[in-house]
Amino acid sequence: MKGKDLINIGIFSAIYFVIVFLIAMLGFIPIFLPLLAVLVPILGGIPFMLFLTRVKKFGMIWIMSIIMGLLMMLTGMSWQPLVVSVITGLLAELVYKSGNYQSAGKAVLTSGVFSLWIGGNYLPLFFAAEKYWSTRQNFGQDYIETVTKLMPAWMCPALFAAAFVCGIIGGLLGKALLKKHFEKAGIA
Amino acid sequence: MTGTALFSADIEHRGMVLDPRTKLAVILTLVIFVLGGTGGDIRAVRIAASVLSLLPAVLMLIAGQWKKAVVYGAVFGGMLTLQKLALPELKDAALSIAGMCVMVFVRLMPGLAMGAYTLSNTTVSEFIAAMHRMHVPQQITIPLSVMFRFFPTVLEEFSAINTAMKMRDIRIGGRHAGKLLEYRLIPLMVCSVNIGSELSAAALTRGLGVGVRRTNICQIGFHLQDFAVLLLTASVYVLWILGIAGVIA
Numbered sequence: 001m002k003g004k005d006l007i008n009i010g011i012f013s014a015i016y017f018v019i020v021f022l023i024a025m026l027g028f029i030p031i032f033l034p035l036l037a038v039l040v041p042i043l044g045g046i047p048f049m050l051f052l053t054r055v056k057k058f059g060m061i062w063i064m065s066i067i068m069g070l071l072m073m074l075t076g077m078s079w080q081p082l083v084v085s086v087i088t089g090l091l092a093e094l095v096y097k098s099g100n101y102q103s104a105g106k107a108v109l110t111s112g113v114f115s116l117w118i119g120g121n122y123l124p125l126f127f128a129a130e131k132y133w134s135t136r137q138n139f140g141q142d143y144i145e146t147v148t149k150l151m152p153a154w155m156c157p158a159l160f161a162a163a164f165v166c167g168i169i170g171g172l173l174g175k176a177l178l179k180k181h182f183e184k185a186g187i188a
Numbered sequence: 189m190t191g192t193a194l195f196s197a198d199i200e201h202r203g204m205v206l207d208p209r210t211k212l213a214v215i216l217t218l219v220i221f222v223l224g225g226t227g228g229d230i231r232a233v234r235i236a237a238s239v240l241s242l243l244p245a246v247l248m249l250i251a252g253q254w255k256k257a258v259v260y261g262a263v264f265g266g267m268l269t270l271q272k273l274a275l276p277e278l279k280d281a282a283l284s285i286a287g288m289c290v291m292v293f294v295r296l297m298p299g300l301a302m303g304a305y306t307l308s309n310t311t312v313s314e315f316i317a318a319m320h321r322m323h324v325p326q327q328i329t330i331p332l333s334v335m336f337r338f339f340p341t342v343l344e345e346f347s348a349i350n351t352a353m354k355m356r357d358i359r360i361g362g363r364h365a366g367k368l369l370e371y372r373l374i375p376l377m378v379c380s381v382n383i384g385s386e387l388s389a390a391a392l393t394r395g396l397g398v399g400v401r402r403t404n405i406c407q408i409g410f411h412l413q414d415f416a417v418l419l420l421t422a423s424v425y426v427l428w429i430l431g432i433a434g435v436i437a
Contacts, residue, residue: 003396004388006327010334011384015377017335018342046373050381063327067335074219074299142284181374 001057009060012051013067019043020068021075034150037122037162041115045170048114049178052096052107061096061114065089068117077121078128084120088113108171115167119160126156202309203251208318210414211306214243217421218299221428225295230431236424238268241298243420244305251309260301267293307336317406330396334387341383342376349375 023039026032032039055061069085092114099106124132125147133144220226222241227233241264248257271290278286312333319329349372358364358371395402410418430436 001327003330003391006330006396007334007388007391008384010331011338011380011387013331014335014338014342015380018339018346019373043369043373047377050377059327063331066328067331070332074215074303075223078224142281143287177370177374182378185378
């Protein structure tokens with residue numbers, strides 16, 4: 001990996017994180033909290049697919065995933081997202097590598113696997129619910145009850161599945177947009 | 189770029205300089221104790237965390253960003269008072285709304301303020317030098333420094349694109365609402381990619397692509413002020429451990 005690749009990782013991480021951050025603000029409304037697993041992968045898929053056209057060396061997707069985990073930790077999502085993002089990032093890397101870093105079909109699948117990190121953000125809700133809410137008492141009992149009702153235990157795997165499926169949808173959307181806009185502009 | 193550009197500190201007019209690692213330690217502590225609410229059941233820790241939350245205001249004041257310091261201090265102090273006095277009186281919807289405001293300002297803002305101070309007061313070179321001393325591989329430091337440098341650019345471009353699209357009635361409730369996202373994200377990505385290639389070219393002239401060990405002329409290191417800040421930071425941890433051990437209530 002050379003300096004140019006590392007800079008590309010930085011640039012696309014910035015675009016991706018801005019999108020994540022803007023959407024995550026919606027999470028203050030209870031119904032949107034589970035929907036984040038749908039919205040983030042779909043919208044994030046667009047810059048991610050453009051990022052994949054730049055990925056030619058091992059490690060680029062993995063590093064981006066680790067950075068997402070680090071940022072989640074710094075913005076107060078505890079350590080679970082980092083652990084998840086390290087693993088799913090490596091998986092996504094391997095998927096894209098198996099297509100020699102150029103297969104369009106594998107790219108869409110990579111987008112799905114990469115998006116799994118979003119599921120990691122929900123883990124504290126399920127496995128450390130008491131601690132999670134003890135730091136969010138200020139939200140008021142209404143918010144806590146609504147979210148608890150929205151998030152029964154079976155939602156945990158469902159959110160990961162949603163992130164994966166929506167990651168693939170985002171990948172397809174990104175691919176379509178790449179074709180429509182970027183190929184003729186010569187930057188894809 | 190605007191006057192508050194991130195990662196482009198005005199080296200000559202920034203007053204007292206802290207080591208980047210000290211700033212990082214303060215951010216992490218704020219995230220753990222203020223945002224994460226660790227040890228919130230121990231009174232001494234809560235007080236120490238509140239004191240630490242005021243540290244960004246003090247640092248901004250020293251750095252000459254007195255306007256930001258005053259606004260931050262006033263908002264934080266006001267919200268803390270609101271939390272102490274008004275929250276127990278409220279219920280239902282009012283509690284939810286007020287609670288969320290307090291959550292954002294009392295919990296989230298100290299970390300963000302410290303982050304903003306760090307970014308406006310540290311040069312990229314210092315950041316990379318500090319990361320190098322901590323043995324963080326350059327595969328992580330370069331993307332991170334590019335990213336932090338790039339955030340304001342993305343936001344600036346986005347607001348310009350937003351204005352342009354509103355003018356063409358591509359907005360919520362406009363005639364072309366369906367194109368809302370596509371016509372914002374695509375231009376944003378095109379210009380980001382172009383800025384990115386320029387950044388890459390600039391970085392190559394600084395020898396980023398050579399693959400040998402880079403030298404750095406930045407003088408970083410711990411001084412008296414670092415020890416003072418680190419002492420304050422460490423005291424929160426000490427109080428927390430004492431609280432867990434049952435020495436203080």
